[in-house]
Amino acid sequence: MMVLDGAYIRECPRPGAPVIQAIKSSFTDSLVVTVEGCGTCTVRDAVGQRACPMNEPFVLTNTAHVEVKWSEAFQPVTARFTKIDGDITIKLGTPYANQYAAGGDNALIDGQRGGRDFRTGEWQGTQGQDVLATIDLGRVKKLKRIGVGMLQDQASWIFYPELIEVAWSTTGRTWSSTTAKNSVKRDVDGSMIMDLFTEAIDKKAQFIKIRVQNGGVCPEWHRGKGGASWLFLDEVLIEAEW
Numbered sequence: 001m002m003v004l005d006g007a008y009i010r011e012c013p014r015p016g017a018p019v020i021q022a023i024k025s026s027f028t029d030s031l032v033v034t035v036e037g038c039g040t041c042t043v044r045d046a047v048g049q050r051a052c053p054m055n056e057p058f059v060l061t062n063t064a065h066v067e068v069k070w071s072e073a074f075q076p077v078t079a080r081f082t083k084i085d086g087d088i089t090i091k092l093g094t095p096y097a098n099q100y101a102a103g104g105d106n107a108l109i110d111g112q113r114g115g116r117d118f119r120t121g122e123w124q125g126t127q128g129q130d131v132l133a134t135i136d137l138g139r140v141k142k143l144k145r146i147g148v149g150m151l152q153d154q155a156s157w158i159f160y161p162e163l164i165e166v167a168w169s170t171t172g173r174t175w176s177s178t179t180a181k182n183s184v185k186r187d188v189d190g191s192m193i194m195d196l197f198t199e200a201i202d203k204k205a206q207f208i209k210i211r212v213q214n215g216g217v218c219p220e221w222h223r224g225k226g227g228a229s230w231l232f233l234d235e236v237l238i239e240a241e242w
Contacts, residue, residue, distance in 0.1 A: 018054070018068045020079040026110045028086030031060045039070030039077075063111075082111030087138025090236070094132050100125030102234065108133060114234035116191040118151055118158060125158075128228030131212040135236060140170055140206045147197035147237035148212055152184065154222065158230040159186050162213045166198050168205035176203065186219060195237055210236060 018037025034057045035041050041052040045064035052058050052066065060081055068077045090109045096102075102124040103110060114122035146168075152160045160182045167177035180198045214231055218224040 017074070018070050018077050020066055020068065020077060022079075022081060025080070026082045026084050026112055027060070028084055029061075031081055031083075032057050033060055033066060033079075033081065034058075035066070035068055037068070037070065039068045041066065041068050084109065084111045085138070088238075089136045089138070091134045091136075092132065093134065094126060094129050097125045097127060100232070108233060108236045109135065110235075112234065113149060114151060114193065114232075116151070116153075116193060118153060118156065118191070118232050122234050123151055123232040124234065126214075126231045126233075128214065130214050131161075131210075131231055131233060133210045133236065135208040135210070135238070137206050137208070137238070137240065140204050141240040141242060143168055143201040143203055143205050143208075144239040144241065145198050145200055146208065146210070146239070147180070147195050148210065148233055149193070149195050149235040149237060150212075151191065151193050151232040151234070152186075152188070153191040153232075154186060154188065156191075156230070157218055157222075157224050157227060158232050159215045160184050160194065160196075161231055162215045164196055164198075164213065165211040166201075167209040168201065168203060169207045170205055172207045175209070186215065187221065197237070208236075208238070 018035055018039050020035050022031055022033045035054050041054055043050055043052045043064050043066055045062040063083045064081050066079045088109055102122055107124045112122050146166045148164050150160055152158055163179050163181040165179050167175040169175045178198050180196050182196055215229055218227045218229050
């Protein structure tokens, strides 16, 4: 191994795409990452950009983007690791489908965003019912606004929700609420993603309740007409400050 222009480079007897490894892609305190293979590894986070070693573990303490350049003929290998607030907890009021669990009960607060393919593992799917969730921020914060990341792929019976309802409270006893309504039509072709946010809230709260309203059965024009439609969500988006 040698150092060139501040980057770690390891000469390889055989070319091959490197592999970026960690036990998970989100973390609350720190995360150990290892890049196996050959190339030039770079980490970008809130602190800045720096070199990272190949074939040796290194530690992330902030949300970071790891990139490995390994061949002029191919695109760099990349991975994103997200630091999340360990004080935040979520309790779901409706079950998700086992085959679309997106990592389990904490999927909607794990910081992992999904792409346009609902099958890649970042999307949590629920069929035929609203999605209900209660979130505890761990302490009182000032809410700026709240949103939900969602996917629509009508050919796969997945539709954006009709609306989201959001309620907040400092004590869990007295609640205020607002809504955000989806304006995208159900018959739009193709897969698409959207973050649907409330208007500005600017109120203090520790507890948040969310109801994401299922749009009902597939409509008459749809090949699955009368069948239970799906909601696919990847994240509850909470913009807050102390």
